[in-house]
């Protein structure tokens with residue numbers, strides 16, 4: 001792209017969130033894609049009773065089904081990656097895995113109400129486009145023959161632009177996919193070499209052209225800030241490059257450095273090329289300035305969308321929801337995750353599959369649901385879940401409305417939590433309104449800090465690795 005040929009400008013962001021606030025609140029807090037967060041799940045499967053969690057989901061008036069399929073294979077390892085993946089170039093590994101998914105469906109589907117419609121189908125990874133055209137076609141047949149899909153089902157796929165051809169796009173369109181999310185991360189050649197993911201901008205342009213020509217109506221681009229060799233200036237060029245692709249949505253994530261959990265990240269410590277915290281915070285500020293200035297609406301933590309995108313519309317109309325895939329417009333759906341590490345969410349709780357392929361496969365061979373851990377929600381968990389998700393999606397609490405919904409006096413029962421917001425109020429992150437509390441525009445990057453004050457498990461020793469910024 002032309003912008004990558006320009007001389008390196010010294011970019012000085014117009015600071016609208018004080019660096020002192022960003023530094024002060026840059027402490028580990030969960031991302032709240034669930035409550036309790038997944039690091040609090042228990043491995044006591046006998047107490048969890050996974051089959052009951054599914055059977056109890058078939059209640060009168062229960063909502064639609066959202067399916068997530070984890071496709072873990074990648075042809076090479078990106079050194080920053082925090083996902084559950086398996087590195088291989090053996091294409092037949094995906095055939096064996098499709099056999100596994102058939103086994104898992106055979107154990108799960110009979111426990112489910114057969115008339116409930118699938119309204120969302122999401123392929124994530126790993127790399128879904130590791131699968132060949134024929135393998136993707138088989139994947140579509142497996143799920144569509146096992147579950148009734150609604151005609152308007154939203155079918156979305158995560159795409160690695162380095163591994164995408166016209167045949168795969170054709171298979172995805174046959175499946176009904178209209179939404180794609182492209183992993184770009186950064187377009188700077190030095191950063192790409194440092195993270196072991198070489199992906200020239202021309203590959204991104206080719207992928208977008210293939211997808212648009214095939215009729216994909218929504219394209220998201222994922223970026224990460226805080227990677228090795230990144231500076232505010234290189235990240236500014238990356239943002240310019242991806243804006244040139246005309247995405248409908250952008251996700252801008254903070255790099256999570258957890259070498260204890262992800263050994264490949266140790267190489268960054270050995271090379272000593274990670275940006276300092278101030279540089280990283282300036283990149284976050286840059287994204288929060290550049291993207292709105294380019295016509296995108298900040299949806300919530302890390303996400304941006306065009307104003308007419310359904311995510312932006314849902315945010316304006318209080319219709320936003322949060323799940324393990326991030327923000328969603330579909331309310332009330334039970335989530336059924338298939339494949340290694342996939343998490344399922346039903347009204348009574350969460351269950352997560354084994355992360356190791358061998359253990360996952362062993363459970364299937366024994367004819368058992370391949371669940372490694374999970375959580376049964378208590379009534380108190382459910383109330384806090386609603387409060388935390390309301391803060392994450394709507395950025396405010398209306399005490400009277402919430403009290404009616406939760407059947408408790410919210411201002412009284414959670415008086416201690418509300419009092420604990422005093423420092424956030426003093427820093428202009430939260431304000432008291434006549435009817436409740438509201439997170440300010442300045443406070444938006446700290447929404448997780450506010451939510452964390454209502455997390456009853458925060459003080460009980462669960463280790464959290466994600467920083468607020």
Ligand code: SF4
Nearest residue numbers: 074077078081083126
């Ligand atoms: S970033 Fe994506 S392609 Fe790279 S290793 Fe992780 S899952 Fe695989």
